[in-house]
Amino acid sequence: xxxSHLAAAGIAAALAMAIPVSAQLSEDASAGQAEDTxxxxxxxxxxxxxxxxxxxxxxVIQDRRAPVVVHMVWYNVGAADEPPGxxxxxxxxxxxxxxxxxxxxxxxxxxxxxxxxxxxxAFTSYDYTGYFQRVASDRLELMMQMEADRxxxxxxxxxxxxxxRDVVLEERAQRTDSNPGALFSEMRDGxxxxxxxxxxxxxxxxxxxxxxxxxxxxxFYATYYAPNNxxxxxxxDVDPAEVRALAETYYGPVEPTAGLAERMxxxxxxxxxxxxxxxxxxxxxxxxxVRTYLAPERDSGAQEEAAALTILAxxxxxxxxxxxxxxxxxxxxGVALYTSAFYQGTRYDDTVFGLVIVPxxxxxxxxxxxxxxxxxxxxxxxxxxxxxxxxxxxxxRASEVYGRDSLQGxxxxxxxxxxxxxxxxxxxxxxxxxxxxxxxxxxxxxxxxFDLDKSVTGYLMKPETTEATQ
Amino acid sequence: MSQxxxxxxxxxxxxxxxxxxxxxxxxxxxxxGGITAWLVEEHSIPFVALEIRFKGGTNLDLPGKRGATxxxxxxxxxxxxxxxxxxxxxxxxxxxxxxxxxxxxxxxSIEASFLTENKTESLALLRDAIISPRFDPVAxxxxxxxxxxxxxxxxxxxxxxASRTFAALxxxxxxxxxxxxxxPETVAALDIDDLREAHARALTLDRVHVGVxxxxxxxxxxxxxxxxxxxxxxxxxxxxxxxxxxxxGGVTVVDFPTPQSVVLFGHEGIAFDDPDYFAAFVMxxxxxxxxxxxxxxxxxxxxRGLTYGIGTFLAARDHGAxxxxxxxxxxxxxxxxxxxVRSEWSRLAIEGVTPDELEAAKxxxxxxxxxxxxxxxxxASIMVGMQTLGLPIDYIATRNDRVDAxxxxxxxxxxxxLLDPEALHFVVVGQPEGLESGAF
Numbered sequence: 001x002x003x004s005h006l007a008a009a010g011i012a013a014a015l016a017m018a019i020p021v022s023a024q025l026s027e028d029a030s031a032g033q034a035e036d037t038x039x040x041x042x043x044x045x046x047x048x049x050x051x052x053x054x055x056x057x058x059x060v061i062q063d064r065r066a067p068v069v070v071h072m073v074w075y076n077v078g079a080a081d082e083p084p085g086x087x088x089x090x091x092x093x094x095x096x097x098x099x100x101x102x103x104x105x106x107x108x109x110x111x112x113x114x115x116x117x118x119x120x121x122a123f124t125s126y127d128y129t130g131y132f133q134r135v136a137s138d139r140l141e142l143m144m145q146m147e148a149d150r151x152x153x154x155x156x157x158x159x160x161x162x163x164x165r166d167v168v169l170e171e172r173a174q175r176t177d178s179n180p181g182a183l184f185s186e187m188r189d190g191x192x193x194x195x196x197x198x199x200x201x202x203x204x205x206x207x208x209x210x211x212x213x214x215x216x217x218x219x220f221y222a223t224y225y226a227p228n229n230x231x232x233x234x235x236x237d238v239d240p241a242e243v244r245a246l247a248e249t250y251y252g253p254v255e256p257t258a259g260l261a262e263r264m265x266x267x268x269x270x271x272x273x274x275x276x277x278x279x280x281x282x283x284x285x286x287x288x289x290v291r292t293y294l295a296p297e298r299d300s301g302a303q304e305e306a307a308a309l310t311i312l313a314x315x316x317x318x319x320x321x322x323x324x325x326x327x328x329x330x331x332x333x334g335v336a337l338y339t340s341a342f343y344q345g346t347r348y349d350d351t352v353f354g355l356v357i358v359p360x361x362x363x364x365x366x367x368x369x370x371x372x373x374x375x376x377x378x379x380x381x382x383x384x385x386x387x388x389x390x391x392x393x394x395x396x397r398a399s400e401v402y403g404r405d406s407l408q409g410x411x412x413x414x415x416x417x418x419x420x421x422x423x424x425x426x427x428x429x430x431x432x433x434x435x436x437x438x439x440x441x442x443x444x445x446x447x448x449x450f451d452l453d454k455s456v457t458g459y460l461m462k463p464e465t466t467e468a469t470q
Numbered sequence: 471m472s473q474x475x476x477x478x479x480x481x482x483x484x485x486x487x488x489x490x491x492x493x494x495x496x497x498x499x500x501x502x503g504g505i506t507a508w509l510v511e512e513h514s515i516p517f518v519a520l521e522i523r524f525k526g527g528t529n530l531d532l533p534g535k536r537g538a539t540x541x542x543x544x545x546x547x548x549x550x551x552x553x554x555x556x557x558x559x560x561x562x563x564x565x566x567x568x569x570x571x572x573x574x575x576x577x578x579s580i581e582a583s584f585l586t587e588n589k590t591e592s593l594a595l596l597r598d599a600i601i602s603p604r605f606d607p608v609a610x611x612x613x614x615x616x617x618x619x620x621x622x623x624x625x626x627x628x629x630x631x632a633s634r635t636f637a638a639l640x641x642x643x644x645x646x647x648x649x650x651x652x653x654p655e656t657v658a659a660l661d662i663d664d665l666r667e668a669h670a671r672a673l674t675l676d677r678v679h680v681g682v683x684x685x686x687x688x689x690x691x692x693x694x695x696x697x698x699x700x701x702x703x704x705x706x707x708x709x710x711x712x713x714x715x716x717x718x719g720g721v722t723v724v725d726f727p728t729p730q731s732v733v734l735f736g737h738e739g740i741a742f743d744d745p746d747y748f749a750a751f752v753m754x755x756x757x758x759x760x761x762x763x764x765x766x767x768x769x770x771x772x773x774r775g776l777t778y779g780i781g782t783f784l785a786a787r788d789h790g791a792x793x794x795x796x797x798x799x800x801x802x803x804x805x806x807x808x809x810x811v812r813s814e815w816s817r818l819a820i821e822g823v824t825p826d827e828l829e830a831a832k833x834x835x836x837x838x839x840x841x842x843x844x845x846x847x848x849x850a851s852i853m854v855g856m857q858t859l860g861l862p863i864d865y866i867a868t869r870n871d872r873v874d875a876x877x878x879x880x881x882x883x884x885x886x887x888l889l890d891p892e893a894l895h896f897v898v899v900g901q902p903e904g905l906e907s908g909a910f
Contacts, residue, residue: 065514066844098762107772110762115830117837119761134841166775173730174778174798178628282727285622321559331556334612337619360615391563398566398585404515405845 047414048240049424052247054256055228059414059424060243061235063407069236070407071143072132073151074415076231077224079202080126080265080348086216088204091124092168093217097131098122099160101153106160109146116142126198127348128419134408137237141246148250151225161214169210172203180281181460188458191275192292192352195266226257231418235411265349268294271454278459286337287461288358289368294454295353298345298430300422306345307433308445309353314392315384315442316375317341317355322388325357325375335363335371346420353449365459376450384439396434494843496853496863499688501695507680508853508863509688512846516586518684519846521854522600522699525677527577528650529710529789531668536645537652538660538668540573541610541617545665546580547571548609550598555609558599567592569599575650576788577858578672583847586685590694597698600673605662617657624649628726628899632734632796635724636897640715646790674706675699681853683846713790714738719892720909721808724899731804731900732796735811737893739784739791740884742859748872749880750784750793750888755831756823756881757814757889758782758795763830765818769810770797776807793888805904812891812910819889822882836870 046062079090100106113120118135133143176182186201193199203209232251234243271294298306317340320326325339338358344351355376359368403409417427497509528539547562547569548555562569567584580600584592624630634649641647651657678699682691715738740750758766758781766780782795799807823831843849856865898905 065512066840068841068844107762107768111830114761114763114834115837117834117839117841119838119841136837136841163773163775167771167778170730170775170798170800171778173800177729178732178798283626285626286619319559319563321556322563327556330612334608337616358619387560391560395563395566398517401515401517401585402568402583405517405519405847407844 047424047428050244050247052227052252054252054254056230056232056247056251056254057418058232058234058243058247059418060238060240061233061407061410061414062238062240063235063404063410064237067137067237068134068407069137069140069143069234069238070132070134070411071140071147072130072233072235072411072415073147074128074130074231074233074419075224076128076229076263076419077220078125078127078129078419079200079204080197081224081263082197082200082220085208086212086220087200088168088202088209089212089216089220090129091203092165092209092212093220094122094124094129094131095164095168096156096161096217097150097154099164100155101150102155103149103153104146109150112142112146118143124202125416126202128416130412130415130419132408132411140234140238140243141250144246144250148254151227151230151251151254154221154225156214156217158214161217165209165212168203169206172206172209176201176203177206180279180283183281184277184279184458184460187277187279188290188292188456191277191456192294194268194271196268196349197265198347198349198351223257223260226260227251227254228256229260231415233411233415235407263348268350274452275456276458277456278461280461280463282463284460284462286358287365287459288338288356289365289372289457289459290354290356291369291372291455291457292352292354293449293451295343295351295449297347297349297351298420298422298426300426303345303426303430303433304437304441305445305448307430307437308441309343309449310345310434311389311392311396311437312379312442312446312449313341313343313353315388316379318392322391324379325355325372328375328378329357329371335360336368346416346422348420365461369457376446380443380446380450384442386439389439389442393435396431400431494849494866496866497688498863499682499691499695501692501700503696503700505675505678505680505695505699507682507691507695508857509681509686509691510683510846510849510853511685511687512683512849513685515846516685517846518584518586518589518682518686519850520582520584521579521681521847521850522581523577523579523679523854523858524673525577525679525788525858526672526674526706526709527574529575529645530671530707531645531650531652532664532671534656535660535664535668536648536656537617537650538664539578539672540651541614541657541660542603542605542665542668542672543571543573543578544613544617545605545609546599546603548613549604549606550595551602551604553598554604554606558595561595565592565595567595569596571599573650575646579854581847581851589686589690593694593698600699601701603669605665607662610662610665614657614660617651618654621649621651621654621657628728628730628732629796629798631724631726632732632897632899635722635899636717636734636736636794636895639722639895639897640717640792641713641790642716644713644790645710646713646787670703671706674703676705678702679854679857681850681857683849683853710789715790715792717895718909719890719894721896721898721905721907723902723905723907724897725901726899728801728900730798730800731898731902731905732798733804733808733896733898734794734796735808735894735896736782736785736792736794737890737895738888739786739793740888741791742786746880746884746887747784747786749876749884752828752831752835752873752876753818753823753881753885753888754782754784754793755835756827757818759831761834763834765814766795766811769814770799770807774806774810776803776810780807780811801901802903804898804900804902808896808898808905811896812894815889815894816891818885819891820886822878822885825878828876828878828881832873832876835873839870839873 116139120133122131190199317325329336343353357368570581572579758764770780777797777799780797785792
C-alpha cells in the first residue's frame, strides 16, 4: 500500500517479482517476506528456551542493541491442516483474530498496539499461523496479556464475519485473480500434489471461501488455538527470566486442548508420470517455463539432504553471473532474460525443488525447456566447480552475521522452523550442516531429486492468436 | 484470572506514556579530501552497512534519453576497471559483500553491506563500480533486454498502469510525468556514450550524502571515503525546475481486463519544508496512514469490506508534492469505494479531527519513531534521508517534539488548505461498473 509510483526497484528483482514460484505466505500488509533459508544462526548463547506446564513452548532471543521487542505466537496449524472443502479457513480465522474478545472490542487489539507506538500483524502459511507485535521493550507485558486473551476468548458475530469474508475475497482478487503468474502457480501446485493439501492454495479456492461460515472458523479455533499447540517467540531487549515470569502469568493459565492429535496430512502416492501444465492469459508479458520436482524437506536430526538441495539451488540458479544457469544462459549464450532455482526446505511435509527460465523474446518455451534439461545434465556430468562452492559457502557464513541485524528475521526463522517439525538444536546445527556439504553430495542429491516422474513442467504464455477484442 | 481484573489491567497498562528515545549517537566524519559522512558506530556485529545517495536522480536524464540513468545504475556492477561482469561478481561473492544500486526520480542510491574482516577489499571493489564502470557492449545489451522486459511487464500490471497514467496526467513535459526506466523507444536508442554521460551527470561530489552504521570507527572511515568517492566529478548539472500538478478533479478510467479495479487518487500536496508539513503528516496518518486505525481503512475495509487495503501518503518530492492514495476493489464495488473516499476527504477538510484521534495519532507517531532505529541498514538509510532533506544532525532528538506540537487547530487549518474533494482525481484501471472518465 505504501509504494509510490516514483519508487524504483532493481532490474533483476523487478523481473523476478512477476514469477511466483514458491509457496507464498498469505500475509497482511507489508510485514516482510519469508527470509532466505540460508540466513541462519550458529549455536548461540543468546537463545534460550522453556516450556510451560500447559505445554506451550517458548524461545527467547536476547538482543540488547535497541529498546525494542518482537513478540510472536506461532500456532502449529496452517492451510494444510484444514478440513476437506474448507480451503481458506486457516487464513480467514487469522483475519477474524483481529475482531473482539470477551475483554476487547473489535479492532481494539490493533488500536492498543498502535497507541503504544507499535505495529502488529499476522501471517498464514501451509504449516503455521503466526501473530506478532513490534513494540518498545517495556510494552511486552501488555502484548502478552492481549495475545493470551485472544488465544481462547475470541468473540465473533456474523456481521463481522460476512464483512471480513468480503475483505478476504478482495485480498484473493488482488493477490491471485489479478495476477496470471499466481493463477498459473495454483494450477501447477495442484498438479504437483496429487493427494497432499499443499496442492490447495493457502488463501483458499474462491468458491470455497465464499461458503465459509462462522461455525467453521469457531471449530477450527477451538481445536487448534491452544497453548499446547503454540510456540511463543520473544526477541529483543529482554531478560529471559523476566520473559518466563510474564509467560507464566499470562499464558500459564490458558487451558490446553485435550487429546490434540499429532499432525497427519494425507500423503502422496508414488508419483509415476510427468505432468505438464500450460496456461495462457492476455496479461502475460514475458512467457516463462518453470519445472518443480517433489523433494524432501528438512527433517529433525537429518538435515543433510536438505542442505545439499539448498546449495544445489544456489549452484544451478543462485547468482545470475556465476551460477550454472545464469552464467551459461544469461551471460555466455544470451538466451535467457532471467533464470533461477528455488528450494524451500523448511516445511512439515515433502516440498519442491524448482527451476525457472524466462527466455529472450526470440526463443520458444520448448527451447528454454531444452536449455533447462541441458543445464541439469551439465551439473550431473561435470560436477560442481569447487571455487563456486567456496563462494557460496562464504556467503552462507556471512549471512549468519548479516542475519543478526534483523530482530524480526531471527524471531521468524525460529518460528518457521519449530512449526515445520524442527527443533532449536536443528536451527543451531543448520549452518554447520550446510558448511559440510561437498560437491559429490550435491551431485548425488541432484540425481535423486531430478526424477521427471515426480515433476510438473509449466508454460506460462500469451494466447496463440491475438484477435482484436471488441 | 478474573475477567474484571484483566480489563482493569489492560486499561492500566495502556495509559502509561511511552517515551523510548532512539539511542543512536551520530558522528559527523569529514574525510581528508572533504567528503562528509554521518556515522553510527555499532561494534557488536562484525559488519558495516553503508548507504550513498546522490540527489538529482533520473530527473537529470537528458531530453530524449529517458531511462539512461536507470540503465546506467543497472550496469555499475556488470563490469568495472579490469574485471568483466563475471569477474566482478566472483570477487563480490568471495568477499560475501552485498551491493545494491537503485534509481529514483529525485536521487540514485547505492547500498552496501560488508564484513569487518574484509572491509578494505570490499570498499575497493565498490569504488571501481562507482568510479570505473566499463559499460561493456555485451553487458549493456543484456541489461537493456532486461529493462525492456520489465517495461513489457509493467504495461500489463494494472497497478503500474495506474501510477504511470496518474504521473503522465499530473506532470506532462516534466520528468515526473514519464517512467524513470524510459519507454521501449528511448531505451532501445540508448548507446554507450549516453550511459557514460548519465554516469558523469548523476554521480557527482556536490550532491552526495553518506550514512554508515556498524563495525567501523571514525578514524578508519575518513580515508576510506576518499578512496571510495574522491575521484568523482566535483559538480553536475543544475536541478530540474519545480512543477505543480496539472491534474484537475475527476475520473480517468483505463480499460483493462481484470476482475478488480486498481484505483490511484490524489491531488496537489505539501512540501517537506512547508511550516505546516508536520500538521499535514499527522492529518495524513488519521486519514489514511499505516496500520488499521485510519479513517479510510475503517470506512472502506473494516466496515464495508470493499478492499483488502487502502492508504494515503504525502509524496513530498524535491520538485513537486502530491497527496496520494491507493486501493483495489472488485469492478462491481469500486464506484462505491470512490464515493466513500470523496466523502471522507470532504469530512476531514470541513470538520477536522477529534481530540481523541489527534492524541492517538501523536502517540503512535512518536512511539513508533524510535522503533525505526533497529539494525545497521535501517540506521544508515535514515541518516542518508536526513541529510538529503537538509535536516540537522540533532534532528532525531527534536523530531517527536515537532509532532507533539501539532494542535487540532493546525490539523484543521492544513486539512482545509490541502484537502479538496473537487480537485481529487481518480485513475481507475480495470472494468469498473458505474464509473466513466470525466469531471465530477
